[in-house]
Amino acid sequence: MLLRNIEDARALLGSLPGTLVGVGVTAFGRVVPSRLVDDYRALVLRRTADLSILRRCMEVFCLEEEAGSLLGLDGLNSYSLLAHSRTRSYLKGLPDPKILFLYQSYPELEELAREEGWLLIGNRASLRLRLSSRAFFDNLVLEEGLPGLRGGIYPFSSLVQQGYGHWANYLGEKFVLQLPEVRQGGGRGTFFIRSEADYRKVTERLRDGTWRGTTLETISLHEYREGVSVSLVACVTHSGVLVSGLQRQMVDLPLPGSVWENGIFCGHSWGEIEWAPDLQAEAERQAVLIGRRFGREGYRGILGIDFLLDHETGRLYPLEVNPRLTGALPMLSLMHLSRGVVPLEVPHLLEFLGIPYEVEEGLARERYLEPLKGGHLLLFRGSEEEGFREQPLRAGLYERDFRSEGFRWEKEAMQFGGAAPHRQFIVIDGPPVGETAPAGSEDPLFRLCRILFPVPPVGPDGSLIREAEAAARWVRAGIIR
Template identity: 30%
Template sequence: MSIIVKNLSDLNEVFRQVERPLVGVGVNAFNRLGLEDLTSGYRVVCLRYNLETPVIDKDVKVYCLERGRPIKHLKCHRNSTAVLLNKRTQKYLKKILPKPALLFYKPTYKIERACKEGGWLMLANPPKYGKKTIENKVIFRGILKQCGIDQIPGETNNVANLNFEDLDKKYGSRFVIQLPDRGGGKGTFFINSRADFENFINHHRVLEYTTSPEVVITKFIVGPSPSLTACVTREGILSTNLQYQLLDIPELWNLEKGSGLFSGHDWAQARFSDKVNQQANQIAQKIGEHFAMLGYKGIFGLDMLLDKETEKLYVVECNPRLLGSFPCLPMIQVVNGEPSILGFHALEFLKHNYRIDVNQVNEQMQRQKPGSQMICHNLLYRWAHNERELAVGVYRFFGGKFIYQRPGYHYKHLQNNDEFLIVDGVPVKNSKLTPNQRLLRILSLRGVIDLKNYKLNQWGHDVATWVYNQLAITPNKE
C-alpha cells in the first residue's frame, strides 16, 4: 500500500523505502546537499576541496576529486559535467550497487549521455528543456500567453530592428532589454538613456551571437523581484511561498558586471498580501500544468516582478532546473517542519510508488519561513588572491563584535538570530580568485533585506562587509 504524503514525517517514511542509492554531483560539496535530511545514505561527489568539505564529510559521505589539494586545482572545467566525466568519478560510481541515481544542478547532453552509458538514473529532466525551449526568454513569453498569464507590457523583436526613439516613445524613458539565453542578470540591460541603448547594442554579450538575436523588450516596472519554487508531480503542482531575491547588492557584487545580478534570497522578510500570494499560486499552477503536458516533471523556478503601486505580479523568466536557492531552501523547509520540495523532485524521477495530499503539502510549503542567504563575490574586477582565510561555521554578531562559535554548514546549526554561517566554497588562504568569482555564502535565520529600497539592511550590510574584509582580497601584480 502506497504512503500518502501529508507532511515531512510521511516524506521521510517514503524515503526509507527507497532502495536505490542517491548521489549528488557538483563543484562544491555544499552545492549538492539537500537530500541528506531525508535519507541517511545520501552521498556527494564534488570537485573542489574547500574549507567546509571536511565539516560536511563528518555527516555526509563526500568523495572529492581534489581532496588534499585545496589550492592546486585539476585542469578541467569547473562544472558538474567535468566532475561526472572524470575517470575517478566513474570508477567510484561503478562500485556503488545497485546503480545510483544522480542529482545535478543542471543537466547537459554530455551528462545525459554519460548517465545512459553508466546505467545511472539522472534525477533531472533532459537538457532539451533548457535554453533552446523553456529557459529561452523569448519562447517563455509565448508560453505565458498560451497559459493566459498577463505579461509585462512589451514585445519580442530582433536586435537589428531596434530603434531607440521608437522604444523611448513606446515604453517611456526607462525600459528593459533581455537577451534570450543569459541568466543571473548577465543578459538584462536597463535602458535609461540613448547612451545605455548604445552600450547594449555594442555590448560583448550581444556581439557574441553569430546572428542578430531575438530579444525581449519590456516596460520598466517599479517594485521588488520576488521568486518562487514549484514542482510538477504525478498528483499535481506543488509550490512554495514567495521569497525576495537579492539583486544588484554592492556589498556582494561588483556592479560593473551588469544589472539584475543575483546575490541571494530573503525568506524571513517575505511577507506579501493575500492578493499577491493568490496571484503567485495561480501562476505556478498554470505554468506547472502546461509543463506537465510537455512531459516535464520536477522542480522549476519562476522569477517575478511586483508592481509596487498596483500589486500586479508579473513573471519575468523561468528556470527549469534546480535553483540558486538550493540547497538553502530544502534546508530551511526541514528546519521549518515542512516537506522538502527537493524530496518530491527526486521521487518523481525515481518513479517511487507514493501519493501526495497536494492541498495539505502546499499549505505547509506556502507558509512563512525563516532564513536568508547572501552570496559574496570577488568585488575586484580583476584577478586577485585572499591573504587571509575564515573558519567555516557559525559566527555571532552582537554588540558590534564578531565571534566564532562552532563548526557548521546547515541552518539547523544556527541557534538564534544573532548567528550566521559561512559556507560554500570558502577559499583557502592565497587562493587564485577570478574577477567577480563567487567566494562563499552567508546563511542566517534572520532577514537581511531593507524593504524600503530592497538593498541590505544594516545587519546584512555589517555582516557582509566584515566577512569580505576578513578575507583581505588583494589584486594580483600585473
C-alpha cells in the same frame, strides 16, 4: 503511500535501491537528501572551506581535492566533473544502480550516463533548453492569459540598426535588454537601459556579437517597471503542482565589486514583510497554470518562477521560469526541515524514481505557505584586480563581538543556536581554498560563499539591514584582500 511528513519521506526514500549521489559544483547545494537517506553522498567540483562541516552528514568526493587544480578542466559543470577519470573510478566502486541527483542535465552528460549505466534525476536537456527559452516563455504568457510586459524578441542586428529612440517610443524611456542565448542565469546577460547613454554603452559592449563566450543571435526587449523582485519554487508532480510561499529576491545589492550587468541575483529574504493573502493566491494561481503547462510538455519536478510586483499597480508579472533546481535551495528546504515540513526535493526525487506516493494537497498547501524567517546572501568576487587571501575565512557559525566591533568564529555548524541567534550568521558554500586564483574566478560573478541569516537580512523596503551589510563586508574582506 501518503507523503505527509518527514517520517513518510524517509520511509519512501528508504525503499530506494542502489546509491543516491548528489552532483554539483559545491557540496552545500546537495545537502538536503543527507537528512533523509542513509548512505547518501555528494560528488562536487570545488574544494571549499565548509567540507569538514558537510562531511558530518554525508560522504563527499571532491574532484579538486583528488586531482588538484581545476584550471585545466574544459568547463566547470556537472559534465566536466562526471567525465573525469577519477570521478568515474569513484562511482564504479559504489553499489548499483547509481542515481545522480543533478542541478540540471546536459546533452553530453546524458550520453555519458547511457555509457556508464547511471540514472539521472533531472529533466532531459533538450526539454529544459526548450522550456527555458525566452520565446517559449513569451508564448506561454500569451496563451495562458497571464499578465505580460510590453516587448518581444528581435534579431541581434536590430540592436545597432535601431537606435534608442526607436525602442523608447515603443517601450518607454526605461527598458530591459536581455540576451536569450546567454543561459547561465542570475542576471547574466541582462541590462537596464535608462537613457540613450546607457543604450550606447551596451551597444558598444556587444558590438562583436558575443557575450560571456556566447554568440548572440537575438535580443529580448521589454518595458521596465519599478517594483519588488519576488519568486517561488514549484514542483510538478503526477497529481498536481506543489507551490512554496512567496520570497523576496535580493538583486543588485550595493556591495563591493564591479559587475557590468543588472538584475544580479544576490539571495533571498523571508519574513521582512507579510505578503497579502490575495497576492499569495495570485502567485499560486499563476504558478499552477505554469506548472500544469510544463507538465503537459513532459516536465517533472522542481522549477523556479520569478515575478515582478509592480509598485504602481500592485499587479504581479511573471518574468521567467527556471526549469531546474533553483537558487532558493537548499536554504528554503533547510528552513522547511527545521519546521517538520517535507522539502520539495522529496517529491522531485520520487517523480523521477517512479516510487508510488500521494500527497494530501490541502495539508501540503497549508504547510508550504507557512511564514518563514531568515535569508541567505551570495557574495561575489567583483573586481578581478582584487586577489584572494592565502588563508581564507573559516566556514561555520559567527557571532558579533561587541568588544572588537567585529565578529568571532564560534564553531563548525550549519544551524543556528544559543541565546542570541539574531546576532549570528553562518558562512557556508565556500569560501574557496587551495588556490590564490581558483578556476573561473576571473568572472566578477564568481561566487565566494553564501551567508545564512536567522532573521530577514533586508528591511520592508528591500534594503540590507545594517547588521547584514556589516557581516557581508566583513566576510568578503576575510576572503578578498
